[in-house]
Amino acid sequence: MRGVGLYLLGRVMQGLLVLIFVSMLTFLALNFLPVYAPSNAMGTVASGVVSEPAFIHLALPVQYLRWITGLLAPKNLKTVLALTVPTLALLTISGAISLVVALTLASIQARFRGRLIDRMLGTLAYALYTLPAFWVGLMLLWVFADVLLWLPATGPQPVPSTGLFDWPMHMILPVATMVITTVASWANQFRSAMEAALVSDYVRTARAKGVHEGRILRRHVLRPASLPVITAVGMSLPTMFNNLVGVEVVFVMSGLGGAITGMIGELQYGVSGYLVLAIAAITFAGSLFADVLYAMADPRIQFAG
Amino acid sequence: MTVLPIAGSHDSGPISHPIRRRMITSGVFWLGLGLLLFLVLFSFLGPRYYQKDVNTVNVARALLPPSWTFPLGTDVLGENELGRLMIGGQVPIIAGFVAALAATVLGGCIGIVAGLRGKTSDVIAMRTADAILGVPQVVAIVVAETIFHIGSTVTIIAFVLTAWPVTARLVRAETISLRIQPFVEAAHATGTRWMGLIWRHILPNLIDSFVATFTTQFTNAILVFAVTSFIGAGLGPPWNWATMINANKDALLSGQWWLIVLPGLLFAVLVTAVYLLGESIRSAFDPHTDHRGG
Numbered sequence: 001m002r003g004v005g006l007y008l009l010g011r012v013m014q015g016l017l018v019l020i021f022v023s024m025l026t027f028l029a030l031n032f033l034p035v036y037a038p039s040n041a042m043g044t045v046a047s048g049v050v051s052e053p054a055f056i057h058l059a060l061p062v063q064y065l066r067w068i069t070g071l072l073a074p075k076n077l078k079t080v081l082a083l084t085v086p087t088l089a090l091l092t093i094s095g096a097i098s099l100v101v102a103l104t105l106a107s108i109q110a111r112f113r114g115r116l117i118d119r120m121l122g123t124l125a126y127a128l129y130t131l132p133a134f135w136v137g138l139m140l141l142w143v144f145a146d147v148l149l150w151l152p153a154t155g156p157q158p159v160p161s162t163g164l165f166d167w168p169m170h171m172i173l174p175v176a177t178m179v180i181t182t183v184a185s186w187a188n189q190f191r192s193a194m195e196a197a198l199v200s201d202y203v204r205t206a207r208a209k210g211v212h213e214g215r216i217l218r219r220h221v222l223r224p225a226s227l228p229v230i231t232a233v234g235m236s237l238p239t240m241f242n243n244l245v246g247v248e249v250v251f252v253m254s255g256l257g258g259a260i261t262g263m264i265g266e267l268q269y270g271v272s273g274y275l276v277l278a279i280a281a282i283t284f285a286g287s288l289f290a291d292v293l294y295a296m297a298d299p300r301i302q303f304a305g
Numbered sequence: 306m307t308v309l310p311i312a313g314s315h316d317s318g319p320i321s322h323p324i325r326r327r328m329i330t331s332g333v334f335w336l337g338l339g340l341l342l343f344l345v346l347f348s349f350l351g352p353r354y355y356q357k358d359v360n361t362v363n364v365a366r367a368l369l370p371p372s373w374t375f376p377l378g379t380d381v382l383g384e385n386e387l388g389r390l391m392i393g394g395q396v397p398i399i400a401g402f403v404a405a406l407a408a409t410v411l412g413g414c415i416g417i418v419a420g421l422r423g424k425t426s427d428v429i430a431m432r433t434a435d436a437i438l439g440v441p442q443v444v445a446i447v448v449a450e451t452i453f454h455i456g457s458t459v460t461i462i463a464f465v466l467t468a469w470p471v472t473a474r475l476v477r478a479e480t481i482s483l484r485i486q487p488f489v490e491a492a493h494a495t496g497t498r499w500m501g502l503i504w505r506h507i508l509p510n511l512i513d514s515f516v517a518t519f520t521t522q523f524t525n526a527i528l529v530f531a532v533t534s535f536i537g538a539g540l541g542p543p544w545n546w547a548t549m550i551n552a553n554k555d556a557l558l559s560g561q562w563w564l565i566v567l568p569g570l571l572f573a574v575l576v577t578a579v580y581l582l583g584e585s586i587r588s589a590f591d592p593h594t595d596h597r598g599g
Binding site: 018021026126129139241246249261272284 | 438442443524529536562566568577
């Protein structure tokens with residue numbers, strides 16, 4: 001396990017470098033916004049009659065440092081965290097559920113490959129993939145919150161503060177939307193991975209030995225298929241985020257996606273730079289997590305760098 | 306000059322080339338092509354002949370159900386839904402195509418260079434690609450629009466800059482596997498220059514990868530642009546299906562569900578058409594697939 005630890009450290013350092021680089025890029029971009037209002041990443045200060053960019057008298061690197069440490073200011077930190085937590089919750093919950101559902105679907109497809117159920121599930125998965133996430137969300141909203149009146153029409157709202165049992169009810173539809181779209185994009189890849197494992201030699205041996213089919217699936221197919229599965233999951237975080245933005249807008253959730261939407265045309269420098277950093281951090285954490293699993297699943301990875 | 310028909314011989318006309326033959330006899334190919342052609346004609350030729358009340362706001366007749374005057378009813382502003390659906394398709398098709406093309410070309414060039422030259426340029430290219438792969442396209446587009454201005458150019462450029470790594474990785478892997486093949490080594494040993502190598506030996510073998518990755522980029526672009534249009538990060542005039550969904554989303558409550566369902570379905574049809582077309586072309590190039598079923 002020591003090898004995994006070292007590998008992890010290397011990856012974390014790499015990722016931190018990328019994060020720092022991204023933060024510098026963000027800062028520069030916000031600083032030189034070619035807009036009519038003379039301001040920069042730090043906002044404006046009223047000096048005399050007109051307002052001018054804040055701290056413009058300081059050197060650029062110093063401004064950058066002030067901006068970065070500004071993230072730790074309680075006010076900024078609270079805003080950013082308040083926005084990040086709902087998004088993270090949505091991402092992790094839908095991710096976990098999608099994983100289970102997609103794996104189950106893929107196992108069924110691989111087990112009965114070539115037969116009707118395989119093709120039906122494949123077509124269904126593909127059909128769901130072609131639909132925009134926000135549209136699926138709207139449809140679910142319409143059916144369950146409008147026509148059937150079973151579920152509330154928005155995601156969790158901070159105000160008025162909802163009771164303990166309300167949060168799950170409010171999360172059902174957004175999570176369902178995310179799960180549908182994510183499973184749609186994962187189903188095909190998981191299925192190929194499982195199929196590849198199913199036709200391998202050791203599975204043939206196991207069958208020849210008389211091992212029960214279900215046991216074969218669990219012990220001999222799931223593990224080698226897990227590598228492409230982990231890769232697919234790790235690489236799909238950006239796509240999940242794309243869908244998440246749409247879902248957060250449809251269900252009026254106050255998360256990173258909704259905040260990003262608010263950035264359009266509004267030039268809100270205050271926290272927007274930090275939001276971008278938060279998103280970058282989430283994405284990086286996701287791929288790091290995937291790398292950890294990958295390195296644990298296949299020890300050869302660590303040495304390949 | 307007649308050619309005597311000999312039993313078992315094949316006409317050596319343009320159709321007989323095996324790849325083309327596989328494409329033409331494949332049902333999937335025609336289905337995809339047909340759907341795509343329908344959508345293109347619907348979006349571009351439709352508005353030329355059918356312009357009834359597409360842009361005239363008349364709230365008095367808003368949200369009407371389908372009728373003879375308005376085959377698909379009217380939307381929240383009283384405009385003709387069918388006409389708006391027609392025009393709404395222009396932007397996804399064009400913007401998606403352009404963005405996918407640019408991303409494929411850019412990614413392809415970088416991939417080929419990285420695959421052929423190797424060592425430093427390869428490492429730089431791939432590290433950059435890995436870093437960019439972690440950026441969600443929607444976020445990149447929104448950030449770019451905050452910095453510059455809202456518009457199609459910014460959107461497409463932001464998309465291309467975040468989408469090329471996917472193509473680059475694929476092309477690079479294929480290039481490397483081609484580079485170590487004997488025929489490429491032989492060509493190189495006999496003194497063929499780089500451009501000749503690329504042009505004559507590598508590119509022809511990359512065509513099916515290019516088609517496949519272009520298809521993926523196209524479908525990606527369509528879906529990403531759908532989200533950005535929905536949240537208001539404009540994709541230039543005129544409107545498109547996603548902005549229609551956004552404008553009419555309250556109509557779900559008042560019962561005009563088709564105003565939302567139809568644009569969404571059209572998106573699905575577009576994506577499906579592109580995907581089917583790409584799949585059939587790709588599998589036509591692949592000698593291993595069973596082509597009898599079509």
